[in-house]
Amino acid sequence: MYRLLKAAIPMGAGIALACAGSGFAQNNAAAPAFSDEVSKQAGIYQSRGEKVPGGYVTDRSLLAYAAALPPGFRQTLADLGPKDRWLDIGAGRGQAVLDYYTPRYDAMHREGQERRGKKAQSVAMSIEDRRNALWHQTAEKLEAEQIRYLSGRRLREYSAAELGKFALITDVFGGFSYTQYLSLFMEKVLAALEVNGSFYTTLIDVYPENAANRPLKRDTPFLTEIVNADGSRAGICAWLKSISCIAVSCELKSEWEAPIEAYQVRKVCDKATVPALTITHFAAGTPPERRFQAQQMLTGSPAPRNAAR
Ligand SMILES: C[S@@+](CC[C@H](N)C(=O)[O-])C[C@H]1O[C@@H](n2cnc3c(N)ncnc32)[C@H](O)[C@@H]1O
Numbered sequence: 112m113y114r115l116l117k118a119a120i121p122m123g124a125g126i127a128l129a130c131a132g133s134g135f136a137q138n139n140a141a142a143p144a145f146s147d148e149v150s151k152q153a154g155i156y157q158s159r160g161e162k163v164p165g166g167y168v169t170d171r172s173l174l175a176y177a178a179a180l181p182p183g184f185r186q187t188l189a190d191l192g193p194k195d196r197w198l199d200i201g202a203g204r205g206q207a208v209l210d211y212y213t214p215r216y217d218a219m220h221r222e223g224q225e226r227r228g229k230k231a232q233s234v235a236m237s238i239e240d241r242r243n244a245l246w247h248q249t250a251e252k253l254e255a256e257q258i259r260y261l262s263g264r265r266l267r268e269y270s271a272a273e274l275g276k277f278a279l280i281t282d283v284f285g286g287f288s289y290t291q292y293l294s295l296f297m298e299k300v301l302a303a304l305e306v307n308g309s310f311y312t313t314l315i316d317v318y319p320e321n322a323a324n325r326p327l328k329r330d331t332p333f334l335t336e337i338v339n340a341d342g343s344r345a346g347i348c349a350w351l352k353s354i355s356c357i358a359v360s361c362e363l364k365s366e367w368e369a370p371i372e373a374y375q376v377r378k379v380c381d382k383a384t385v386p387a388l389t390i391t392h393f394a395a396g397t398p399p400e401r402r403f404q405a406q407q408m409l410t411g412s413p414a415p416r417n418a419a420r
Pocket residue numbers: 156167168169170171172200201202203204236237238239264265266267282283284285286287289290
């Protein structure tokens with residue numbers, strides 16, 4: 112199991128292009144042109160063999176997913192039945208999905224095995240196709256459409272009709288960690304989630320949820336950060352909690368080499384509104400450095416942001 116995320120490796124020199132307030136306020140607005148960094152990032156996605164950067168891990172097991180995600184993930188997955196659907200965004204080679212269909216999974220989750228039956232349908236999504244022989248062998252053994260692999264596009268490039276609805280969506284260092292369009296990404300996730308469905312994800316090195324209540328001695332930027340209009344830092348958790356129609360819990364996992372914050376989002380009604388975030392800094396990496404400007408003041412984040420880049 113990958114207990115530790117291999118070091119986060121920013122690839123770029125940290126070029127900051129401030130574009131806030133210049134027409135990118137809407138969730139579906141085009142991101143500013145960080146063209147050098149974006150092409151470096153594309154190089155990471157397309158890297159193969161020895162050229163794959165050490166931090167770009169694409170083969171995490173289901174056990175590794177369970178370690179990175181909030182504890183509720185295990186039970187939610189185990190509770191899915193044959194009529195349910197699971198979407199894994201940023202699935203890499205899809206190892207976690209393959210693990211779910213093994214006899215070992217049932218041996219480890221005896222409870223509910225009968226109800227699960229032949230298990231949920233799964234969709235693994237990745238920008239680049241990283242399937243290996245094991246994926247194809249497993250797909251041949253399972254019923255048609257039991258597992259699908261979508262590649263060649265990002266989440267935002269799929270229509271709601273193409274994706275359908277899911278009871279469970281996961282993202283382990285996938286699009287949620289890599290996208291420049293975080294608020295649009297969340298809109299897409301919530302549109303694809305059934306009411307009462309859950310989205311589990313995680314981020315490395317963020318301004319933690321409870322930081323507003325205790326002194327935080329940190330004057331360097333976080334890998335992913337949100338800045339309010341007044342320059343104060345906002346947490347990802349505070350932003351998620353400002354989205355309507357969802358229930359959110361955030362958990363700091365400080366035992367990891369680089370601390371991660373894990374999120375569980377349950378959709379409670381249909382009309383979610385996601386406060387817009389505008390990207391103002393992007394540097395390629397595994398995952399990339401990202402800074403977002405919040406369009407509205409996010410509460411629960413009064414600490415001043417000292418970092419200058
Ligand atoms: C570091 S790999 C993680 C793979 C897998 N989750 C694991 O832990 O082994 C990042 C994955 O996210 C995918 N990805 C990044 N941005 C994405 C987006 N916007 N939509 C869909 N997939 C995305 C990449 O193509 C890749 O499959």
